[in-house]
Amino acid sequence: LGAHASAFAVEWIAACESSNTELLGRDLPGDERLHVLVVDRQLAGRGRRGREWQSFDGGSLTFSVQWRLPPAGTAPQGLSLVVGLAVARALEDSGVSGVQLKWPNDVLVHGRKIAGILIELVARQGRTAAAVIGIGINLRLPEGVRIPGQAAVTDLRHELGDGAPDRAGLLAAILSQLRGLLETYAAAGFGALRGAWEQRNAFADLPVRISGDAGSACGACIGVDDDGALLLHTEQGARRILSGDVSLRPM
Ligand code: ATP
Numbered sequence: 001l002g003a004h005a006s007a008f009a010v011e012w013i014a015a016c017e018s019s020n021t022e023l024l025g026r027d028l029p030g031d032e033r034l035h036v037l038v039v040d041r042q043l044a045g046r047g048r049r050g051r052e053w054q055s056f057d058g059g060s061l062t063f064s065v066q067w068r069l070p071p072a073g074t075a076p077q078g079l080s081l082v083v084g085l086a087v088a089r090a091l092e093d094s095g096v097s098g099v100q101l102k103w104p105n106d107v108l109v110h111g112r113k114i115a116g117i118l119i120e121l122v123a124r125q126g127r128t129a130a131a132v133i134g135i136g137i138n139l140r141l142p143e144g145v146r147i148p149g150q151a152a153v154t155d156l157r158h159e160l161g162d163g164a165p166d167r168a169g170l171l172a173a174i175l176s177q178l179r180g181l182l183e184t185y186a187a188a189g190f191g192a193l194r195g196a197w198e199q200r201n202a203f204a205d206l207p208v209r210i211s212g213d214a215g216s217a218c219g220a221c222i223g224v225d226d227d228g229a230l231l232l233h234t235e236q237g238a239r240r241i242l243s244g245d246v247s248l249r250p251m
Pocket of ligand 1: 046047048049051052053054055105106113114115116117118138147148149150153246247248
């Protein structure tokens with residue numbers, strides 16, 4: 001994978017149900033901070049709240065990264081936004097234009113979903129010790145595929161044609177971005193990356209509806225704060241929405 005990815009231990013396997021599930025059960029050796037597990041065929045990829053992430057043989061890049069949190073103990077606020085930014089920048093470095101981020105965890109190209117991110121936390125001795133970061137990217141979707149719940153999807157091949165990087169090339173580009181951004185995030189928090197995220201906000205100043213277990217809210221999307229929470233301008237005034245299991249939809 002070249003020098004950029006050298007700080008990662010990278011493991012590549014032929015098949016598994018879910019790369020996140022595989023890594024959730026792992027305890028990294030003492031000197032390892034980041035462990036990457038790439039899977040050729042993911043058989044039962046997961047999204048948030050029991051939703052499904054669909055992978056296609058030879059047409060998807062699917063991997064997970066276990067990141068040992070420095071320091072352990074606190075929930076990593078805004079991490080899914082940092083990961084989205086790493087994927088967005090890697091796609092841009094590969095030549096994709098129109099890359100946008102949809103709070104809290106999707107990567108779009110001109111409004112079409114190209115990648116999904118699932119972050120799950122690992123607790124050890126009652127403390128949050130690590131995050132497992134799952135990333136799935138569409139490289140080449142089957143002709144005419146329909147994905148339930150998604151009006152518009154895209155893939156790298158559609159965006160770049162023959163110039164699209166191969167799986168190893170795209171993986172190296174993402175890991176390189178991720179390594180740098182996680183360092184910044186660990187040192188300075190999400191606030192240091194907020195501007196870069198907001199530049200790519202797919203719904204900046206647009207009306208959106210947020211829904212989740214705690215109810216729903218509608219308003220104009222103002223941006224995000226230093227914790228990665230979404231800021232909405234509603235009829236009742238400003239609202240701050242923490243990125244739990246909530247979904248955002250355009251209105
Ligand atoms: P949404 O994009 O609907 O807001 P979400 O962010 O709330 O989704 P996630 O857990 O991130 O939910 O992603 C799961 C959803 O992604 C699935 O419900 C499905 O609609 C969509 N999806 C699944 N596989 C793919 C894929 N290969 N490409 C694009 N979208 C997919």
